[in-house]
Amino acid sequence: MGKGDREKSAREKIREQQAADRAREQRRKVLTYVSVGVVAVAAVGLGWWYTASQSASEAAGDTAPTTVQADGSVAMAKEGVVAPVVDIYEDFQCPVCKQLEEISGSTFRNLAAEGKAKVVYHPITIFGDDPMKGNSVRAASAARCVADGKQWLAYHDLLYKNQPTEGTEGFKIDQLVGWGKDAGVTAPGFDTCVTQQQKAAAQTAFSDKTIKAQKIQGTPTVKLNGKDMDLGVVSKPTQLRDAVTKAAK
Template identity: 60%
Template sequence: MSKAQREQSARDRIRSQREAEKKQEQRKRVATYVTVGVVALAAIGAGWLFAANQSKPEETGQALAPVTIQGDGSVAMGNAGVTAPVIDIYEDFQCPACKQLEETSGATFKNLAAEGKAKVVYHPLTIFPQQMNKGITRANSARAGAAARCVTDGKQWMAFHDKLFEKQPEEHVEGFTTDQLVALGQEAGVTAPDFATCVTSQKFAQAHAAYSEKTMTAINLTGTPTVKLNGKDMDQNVVFTPSELRKTVLDAAK
């Protein structure tokens, strides 16, 4: 092999080696990008999973704490001897945000009461102004609130309460007619013999309206749902995050 041929062969080997090294470096960079991407996606996924778990509704336990219908129309749920902490829930059966609260944290309220960790008091109100949607929304709310007062058994009241939120009509549509409310009571298992008559006559309409007005004035209520813990407003972010709600209430019980 001539000198020129040897030199050319050497140059070819060097070029081949450099190309091989270049390809190897490219593969390393690609592997690094893929690894970083996987780690980033894993971090995002973990963050999403954490957030999802935080806001995931609890499953309601098999047994409810005793439910007592009080003279003013509010309803208390709690085990005997449990007087604190007290969770007050101010809600309107026609309020979409109240429906969302029930779907998100309703089970947590029930579970905390059943576990003896808190006393929960429900305050059904009509908060919508008369002029809203030509009074349709307020009328829906008022009929439902009055109908709830026709339930005399505590556990049946809770079942009717849950059914009202489940079947909540749209705000701008007439709903919760007395016939619908009677049917919903039957679906909820209400057995009071005079329930249908009480609902269709709206026997407790005035009492419900008076309690709504008195309660809103007394605590300067500006919207529903409003949840208070030992008399102090709870942060809405906490109320709508079951895990945070539970933690806050348990901390208050210490």
């Protein structure tokens, strides 16, 4: 083999070695990416599971005695339970209030039923313009026509279930009367009370006074012993339960 042939053979071996090295490096990278990907997917899966477990709604249990109070608020508590107090400031036209009720509503009620809290609902009107304002006032005024606490809760749930699409007129009088029948409302004069909106003025006055006194910036607002709760906590039933339980100690 001449010198030229030996140099050519050496160059070919170098190229072959370089190709082999590149192949090994590529395989190493692929294995690394796959490993990282598996870890990342696992981390995302665990994160999703944790978030989902924190946000999972509780199964509804018994309901504590519920009383419609003179000012229009509604208190739910076992006999003798006066603290901690969970105040819920809500607007029946508020989409986020509906979402909170769907996620954490059963937790609020379960805590009251377990004797771990006194829960008080404060239906207010946070909207300043129609049709949202009118919708809100009609709904909350109709709820004021319900005197029985258990029936009020059933009516409360139907108002959220049938909440009008944001920006559209809804909670019409005939609907509000019909939902009363669906909720089993037996209050004398309920139909007339709703049809004539007899509680509208009282509801508006209560709402304005409450928003000012409690410095409500928006709905839903939930307070624990008078202090605003983080909505990130309130909208996760597990964290909500932990916070209220700790306050009870």
